[in-house]
Amino acid sequence: MAIVDYGAGNLASVVKALKHLGRQCTVTNDPDIVGQATKWIIPGVGNFKATAPLANGQLSHTLRNGVSAGKPLLGICLGLQWMFEGSAEAPELSGLGAFPGRCERFSDRVKSPHVGWNSLAIAGPSRLLAGIPSGTYVYFTHSYRAPVCAETVATCRYEAPFTAVAERSNLFGVQFHPEKSGDVGMQILENFCAL
Amino acid sequence: MPCETLAKRIIACLDVNEGRVVKGIQFEQLRDAGDPAELAVAHSAAGADEIVLLDITATAESRNTLLDTVRRTANQLFIPFVVGGGIRSLEDAAAVLDCGADKVALNSAAIAKPEVISRVAERYGSQAVVVAIDARQHTPMSWEVYVWGGRKPTGIDAQQWAIQAEQLGAGEILLTAMDRDGTQTGFDCALTRTIATSVRIPVIASGGAGQPQHFVEVFQEGAADAALAASVFHFGLKSVEAIKQMLREAGIPVRLAC
Numbered sequence: 001m002a003i004v005d006y007g008a009g010n011l012a013s014v015v016k017a018l019k020h021l022g023r024q025c026t027v028t029n030d031p032d033i034v035g036q037a038t039k040w041i042i043p044g045v046g047n048f049k050a051t052a053p054l055a056n057g058q059l060s061h062t063l064r065n066g067v068s069a070g071k072p073l074l075g076i077c078l079g080l081q082w083m084f085e086g087s088a089e090a091p092e093l094s095g096l097g098a099f100p101g102r103c104e105r106f107s108d109r110v111k112s113p114h115v116g117w118n119s120l121a122i123a124g125p126s127r128l129l130a131g132i133p134s135g136t137y138v139y140f141t142h143s144y145r146a147p148v149c150a151e152t153v154a155t156c157r158y159e160a161p162f163t164a165v166a167e168r169s170n171l172f173g174v175q176f177h178p179e180k181s182g183d184v185g186m187q188i189l190e191n192f193c194a195l
Numbered sequence: 196m197p198c199e200t201l202a203k204r205i206i207a208c209l210d211v212n213e214g215r216v217v218k219g220i221q222f223e224q225l226r227d228a229g230d231p232a233e234l235a236v237a238h239s240a241a242g243a244d245e246i247v248l249l250d251i252t253a254t255a256e257s258r259n260t261l262l263d264t265v266r267r268t269a270n271q272l273f274i275p276f277v278v279g280g281g282i283r284s285l286e287d288a289a290a291v292l293d294c295g296a297d298k299v300a301l302n303s304a305a306i307a308k309p310e311v312i313s314r315v316a317e318r319y320g321s322q323a324v325v326v327a328i329d330a331r332q333h334t335p336m337s338w339e340v341y342v343w344g345g346r347k348p349t350g351i352d353a354q355q356w357a358i359q360a361e362q363l364g365a366g367e368i369l370l371t372a373m374d375r376d377g378t379q380t381g382f383d384c385a386l387t388r389t390i391a392t393s394v395r396i397p398v399i400a401s402g403g404a405g406q407p408q409h410f411v412e413v414f415q416e417g418a419a420d421a422a423l424a425a426s427v428f429h430f431g432l433k434s435v436e437a438i439k440q441m442l443r444e445a446g447i448p449v450r451l452a453c
Binding site: 020116180186 | 199244450
């Protein structure tokens with residue numbers, strides 16, 4: 001399993017969580033090593049601009065090929081947003097486009113970032129959320145929200161419903177931080193590792 | 196429209212001196228009650244939503260001890276983890292974040308050099324930056340910022356400073372009412388409401404927690420987004436649960452353990 005290091009934020013907490021689960025992983029930005037991994041996690045916090053290395057070049061090419069070939073991928077937070085078509089935060093960059101629509105900023109009517117524990121409304125069958133009941137609380141911290149789409153398997157409500165979890169075949173994205181969501185988050189990471 | 200499902204957070208604060216948690220602790224079931232990593236994990240298991248570790252010595256000699264403590268705690272803790280005390284520069288913040296903290300709390304240094312807020316926010320994102328404000332009542336509806344652990348007045352108005360901190364890139368405000376700190380007579384709801392309604396970032400209320408009812412008050416009257424306490428949680432592992440139960444009965448959204 002490779003944790004793709006494209007220079008956005010704290011990857012250490014994801015590594016620690018996987019280690020706690022007894023799972024091996026490599027943190028890398030080397031397209032060759034990424035290509036050899038059997039599964040990918042794309043974490044990340046911060047500005048959508050940070051996804052630039054995923055939009056162009058060899059790393060992008062490797063990821064897109066792997067996704068077409070059915071390699072399991074889990075995007076976390078900014079990683080989930082990157083799996084959509086793009087974000088209003090950096091309109092010049094293209095996302096992976098695995099899920100339709102563009103991420104938009106929360107309006108001024110609510111405090112932003114959306115920080116804290118909020119609940120999941122599970123909307124459909126999900127391999128990633130196996131064993132997780134609807135209403136479960138997980139930890140979020142983000143200022144942009146992904147739209148609800150056909151691939152949305154769980155929503156969260158802040159101002160309006162947004163995609164908390166999206167899933168299509170071997171592609172999974174979570175807006176919250178499973179590595180910071182206690183036992184529930186560990187279960188979700190384990191579900192991905194066990195695929 | 197306010198969000199009806201975002202939980203109000205209950206945050207446990209560990210005051211650490213030379214690598215040991217200080218203040219009265221009655222976690223008898225723990226092998227080593229003064230160990231920050233062990234206490235942080237115990238608080239997490241008991242239902243705390245977040246852990247704040249405050250280095251209250253923060254002398255040059257204690258920095259390495261602190262970093263070791265942060266690393267050991269972060270390795271075992273899988274909920275949000277904030278570290279504060281003696282963080283004076285981007286380099287200090289980076290050291291703590293690289294050891295596994297999710298956020299840093301900036302206090303005196305942010306007053307002395309406000310650009311530190313922006314520098315940390317630019318490098319790590321606003322979600323990693325908590326600006327801690329220690330305030331004392333100045334007039335009936337104004338509060339003054341104090342630094343140096345609440346010993347030195349700055350002449351700066353707390354409300355104005357909170358607004359400025361947000362503009363500089365703070366992701367949250369940790370607001371301590373110095374007049375209430377340690378009294379266990381309840382949070383300063385007037386102060387909390389004044390700040391919480393002046394900024395568009397979450398405000399964590401601190402200072403004065405003594406009973407579960409105080410938490411209900413600070414969320415309902417103080418408009419706080421989260422509430423922090425140290426000593427109240429050291430009375431036993433049951434207290435976080437008791438607080439959340441009372442909040443839920445009052446109709447306030449909380450995360451209850453599964």
